[in-house]
Amino acid sequence: MNADERARFRRRLLTWYDRGHRELPWRTEPTPYRVWVSEIMLQQTQVETVLDYFSRFMERFPDVRRLAAAPESAVLKAWEGLGYYRRARQLHRAAQIVVERHGGAVPDSFEEVLALPGIGRYTAGAILSIAFDKPMPIVEGNTIRLYSRLLDWDEPVSTKRSIDRMWEFAESLITRHRPGDLNQALMELGNQVCRKGTPECTHCPVASLCQARLAGTQARRPVKTAKTRIEAVDHVAVIVRRGNRILLRRCGPDEHWHGLWDFPRFVVPSDVNVDSATGQRWVATQLRETTGIASTLRPADIAPIAHAVTRYRITLHPFVAMNPRGRKRNGTPSELEWLPIDLLGQQPMNATGRQIANWLQAPHDEERSGA
Ligand code: SF4
Numbered sequence: 001m002n003a004d005e006r007a008r009f010r011r012r013l014l015t016w017y018d019r020g021h022r023e024l025p026w027r028t029e030p031t032p033y034r035v036w037v038s039e040i041m042l043q044q045t046q047v048e049t050v051l052d053y054f055s056r057f058m059e060r061f062p063d064v065r066r067l068a069a070a071p072e073s074a075v076l077k078a079w080e081g082l083g084y085y086r087r088a089r090q091l092h093r094a095a096q097i098v099v100e101r102h103g104g105a106v107p108d109s110f111e112e113v114l115a116l117p118g119i120g121r122y123t124a125g126a127i128l129s130i131a132f133d134k135p136m137p138i139v140e141g142n143t144i145r146l147y148s149r150l151l152d153w154d155e156p157v158s159t160k161r162s163i164d165r166m167w168e169f170a171e172s173l174i175t176r177h178r179p180g181d182l183n184q185a186l187m188e189l190g191n192q193v194c195r196k197g198t199p200e201c202t203h204c205p206v207a208s209l210c211q212a213r214l215a216g217t218q219a220r221r222p223v224k225t226a227k228t229r230i231e232a233v234d235h236v237a238v239i240v241r242r243g244n245r246i247l248l249r250r251c252g253p254d255e256h257w258h259g260l261w262d263f264p265r266f267v268v269p270s271d272v273n274v275d276s277a278t279g280q281r282w283v284a285t286q287l288r289e290t291t292g293i294a295s296t297l298r299p300a301d302i303a304p305i306a307h308a309v310t311r312y313r314i315t316l317h318p319f320v321a322m323n324p325r326g327r328k329r330n331g332t333p334s335e336l337e338w339l340p341i342d343l344l345g346q347q348p349m350n351a352t353g354r355q356i357a358n359w360l361q362a363p364h365d366e367e368r369s370g371a
Contacts, residue, residue: 017185073347
């Protein structure tokens with residue numbers, strides 16, 4: 001697009017945006033803190049899912065100072081179910097830095113915002129443009145799709161060359177005139193009109209400026225690289241119960257659910273069948289070696305739980321430890337604790353741990369859950 005076309009593009013896009021866009025809580029009151037929290041939550045997560053979490057999070061931690069002063073477990077608890085918990089830990093750490101180094105005010109310089117944990121070039125641009133009205137470009141999922149179509153970009157969008165081109169294009173679009181609104185309009189257009197699969201070009205305010213539309217290639221843009229191969233794996237989780245207490249482990253720093261509680265859990269090698277007596281002895285050995293608790297095992301009365309973590313499609317088989325004996329081992333493989341069953345609801349847990357905990361807390365025959 002030349003300068004005239006870009007000016008036309010901005011006018012049309014902002015007019016379309018002003019006629020009606022989704023009312024979102026971080027848009028109606030775009031303070032730097034609210035925009036920041038919303039942007040972190042929206043990484044990897046749909047707007048519809050974020051809405052409830054955002055409201056609850058703002059009630060619980062209404063400003064940076066309140067967030068910085070909270071224990072990490074409280075932040076993880078508020079984040080429970082949103083996934084990608086590293087985001088929550090980094091947000092918490094960044095809030096502490098904002099309080100320590102910036103007097104509790106989110107900084108308005110690109111370098112200082114970018115230096116905060118969990119904030120990359122996109123998030124810094126979003127915070128500065130939306131909350132401070134600075135002319136900073138943005139490139140994220142929705143806009144990559146939109147830009148690749150506007151440019152009719154025929155290379156895989158994940159390469160460095162492509163990403164550089166997207167940033168260059170985004171920079172050419174942004175000016176000092178309403179940069180925050182323009183960025184939100186770009187994301188809104190990508191999300192609502194220039195959708196995945198078949199875009200709604202007949203409702204697009206910038207259709208006459210779109211190269212892919214002119215070439216008829218919209219459905220083939222963006223060009224994707226080959227998908228990562230999904231791998232199926234089995235895990236087991238063991239419910240170890242003594243009276244009213246359950247043995248749980250807090251995941252360590254190198255683990256996916258760092259800081260969250262989970263049941264003792266093991267990856268099952270492909271040559272072990274956990275439905276067999278041999279397989280269950282293997283689970284018992286893992287339990288004894290990692291926790292110090294000796295026990296025979298039987299499958300719990302919960303169906304295996306299917307879930308996905310990064311490129312793994314996991315089937316989790318819950319087991320119950322029968323008459324567990326011995327003292328829990330401290331320090332390996334991560335923190336082990338006997339927690340009262342009625343307090344499980346207050347601890348941050350990963351999604352499958354929460355499913356099992358809910359089953360344990362539901363009224364049923366205690367013998368079935370290993371009591
Ligand atoms: Fe996307 Fe179609 Fe608009 Fe082009 S014309 S930007 S493909 S919705």
